[in-house]
Amino acid sequence: MAEIIVKFEDKVIERVVTEKKRISIGRTNENDIVLENRAVSRKHAMIEFNNNAAVIIDNESLNGTFVNNRKISEEVLRNEDTVTIGKYALVYHTETTGGDDDMAGMDGTMVLNTKKQKKLLENDRVERQIVAKYGGSVLVGEENAEFAEYRLDREVTTIGKAKFVHVKAKGFLLSGIQAKIVKENEGYYFVNLGKSGKTRINGEAADRCVLKNGDLLSVGKTTFKFVEGSNA
Amino acid sequence: MRLALISDIHSNLEALEAVLADLDAQKADKIVCLGDVVGYGSDPIACLEIVERTCDIKLMGNHEFGVLGLLSMDTLNQYARHSMDWTKKQLTDREISIVSEYDLEARCEDACLVHASPYEPDKWHYILSEHEAQAGFEKAEQKLTFFGHTHLPMIFSQSTDGNIRCKAGHSFDPDEESRYLVNVGSVGQPRDNDPRACYVIYDSSEAAVTYHRVTYDLKAAQTKMTLAELPTMLIERLSVGR
Numbered sequence: 001m002a003e004i005i006v007k008f009e010d011k012v013i014e015r016v017v018t019e020k021k022r023i024s025i026g027r028t029n030e031n032d033i034v035l036e037n038r039a040v041s042r043k044h045a046m047i048e049f050n051n052n053a054a055v056i057i058d059n060e061s062l063n064g065t066f067v068n069n070r071k072i073s074e075e076v077l078r079n080e081d082t083v084t085i086g087k088y089a090l091v092y093h094t095e096t097t098g099g100d101d102d103m104a105g106m107d108g109t110m111v112l113n114t115k116k117q118k119k120l121l122e123n124d125r126v127e128r129q130i131v132a133k134y135g136g137s138v139l140v141g142e143e144n145a146e147f148a149e150y151r152l153d154r155e156v157t158t159i160g161k162a163k164f165v166h167v168k169a170k171g172f173l174l175s176g177i178q179a180k181i182v183k184e185n186e187g188y189y190f191v192n193l194g195k196s197g198k199t200r201i202n203g204e205a206a207d208r209c210v211l212k213n214g215d216l217l218s219v220g221k222t223t224f225k226f227v228e229g230s231n232a
Numbered sequence: 233m234r235l236a237l238i239s240d241i242h243s244n245l246e247a248l249e250a251v252l253a254d255l256d257a258q259k260a261d262k263i264v265c266l267g268d269v270v271g272y273g274s275d276p277i278a279c280l281e282i283v284e285r286t287c288d289i290k291l292m293g294n295h296e297f298g299v300l301g302l303l304s305m306d307t308l309n310q311y312a313r314h315s316m317d318w319t320k321k322q323l324t325d326r327e328i329s330i331v332s333e334y335d336l337e338a339r340c341e342d343a344c345l346v347h348a349s350p351y352e353p354d355k356w357h358y359i360l361s362e363h364e365a366q367a368g369f370e371k372a373e374q375k376l377t378f379f380g381h382t383h384l385p386m387i388f389s390q391s392t393d394g395n396i397r398c399k400a401g402h403s404f405d406p407d408e409e410s411r412y413l414v415n416v417g418s419v420g421q422p423r424d425n426d427p428r429a430c431y432v433i434y435d436s437s438e439a440a441v442t443y444h445r446v447t448y449d450l451k452a453a454q455t456k457m458t459l460a461e462l463p464t465m466l467i468e469r470l471s472v473g474r
């Protein structure tokens with residue numbers, strides 16, 4: 001059964017488990033998920049469930065709906081995708097997780113004018129330009145990277161200290177080929193091939209994971225941002 | 233009007249002073265204390281004096297009911313009973329007379345104010361589930377009710393069709409069509425895994441409820457409790473907010 005964890009400023013405020021075919025998200029109380037904040041439209045978005053697939057559809061909301069920090073109008077949700085609406089983050093799970101987290105108005109929609117929202121919109125614009133330029137998913141160099149951008153068009157992209165790798169990374173005791181990014185079907189996954197503890201995803205040690213748009217990938221001292229192409 | 237709502241101070245002077253300092257910047261028009269100024273902590277007298285001086289509306293909590301001898305001791309756990317006995321010994325006639333002036337419920341602007349539940353306020357019912365909120369909604373005349381007692385910041389909302397939802401406490405803009413029971417959390421003994429002091433601001437003209445968390449000198453509060461030989465469990469729980 002699908003589960004949606006609603007967070008406000010990183011704090012879990014509600015856990016929604018549903019068997020419905022369609023759930024609505026908005027500011028007013030007739031919605032299935034009520035987000036009581038003026039930056040949220042009355043009927044902001046909905047999620048449709050169809051044969052285990054979930055699709056989020058933005059209802060032409062004023063302040064927009066974002067999936068993994070990218071503005072969307074309609075998007076298929078994958079496990080652990082984060083939907084951002086106003087100040088709320090909705091994390092989608094294909095299966096219920098069991099609830100081990102720390103769970104213990106006005107007319108008209110206001111234009112959300114927070115720094116975070118501006119940054120999201122700006123990032124979204126820049127990322128779209130990059131993706132359009134390369135025609136697919138891209139690694140963007142954030143820290144200590146040799147190039148600003150790396151196109152991920154190969155089946156396997158290698159990362160490490162060796163001369164022959166596709167993407168150079170810096171760092172003490174890093175392996176020649178420390179990691180790889182594998183393109184498979186519709187997505188990309190990351191694998192650490194060298195010593196454990198040298199690779200991190202979004203600040204947390206990770207040896208293997210499916211990459212999501214906006215993920216920060218660190219290999220040694222070098223950090224990249226994974227920007228997913230629209231065709232992926 | 234900006235209304236500041238504080239509750240469950242529980243004789244924690246450090247937490248109370250930190251919250252009042254934080255409130256200075258909030259420009260609150262009125263400060264409401266939702267009860268349980270005393271019990272558990274080491275500074276009942278200082279806390280009662282400050283509340284008397286700074287708060288515009290003061291409500292009775294079950295711990296105040298207790299020190300007035302109106303509460304059956306059987307309803308308290310061992311730690312609460314120990315601290316109740318200790319607190320009673322500290323208080324003089326002056327503090328008892330202050331506490332005896334506290335109200336069981338009050339109204340301010342479009343809000344109902346109570347310590348535990350609008351349903352039988354002197355029975356100190358806990359509102360922790362939608363079911364328990366139901367009785368509260370039936371009794372509350374106002375659209376918004378602010379309460380404390382459980383030390384857990386929580387929001388119960390009731391839509392026009394009667395459906396009740398429960399969420400963890402977070403800043404929100406009340407919907408015109410819904411009614412709310414808002415638990416403002418605890419100043420002096422939070423239990424939502426966040427040790428910081430908790431309070432709420434309700435801006436009635438903006439129709440916005442905001443939660444605020446404030447760090448305070450926890451060590452100082454704990455040292456004083458140790459010196460007063462209060463139960464270890466009560467001292468330790470402040471570090472983890474549980």
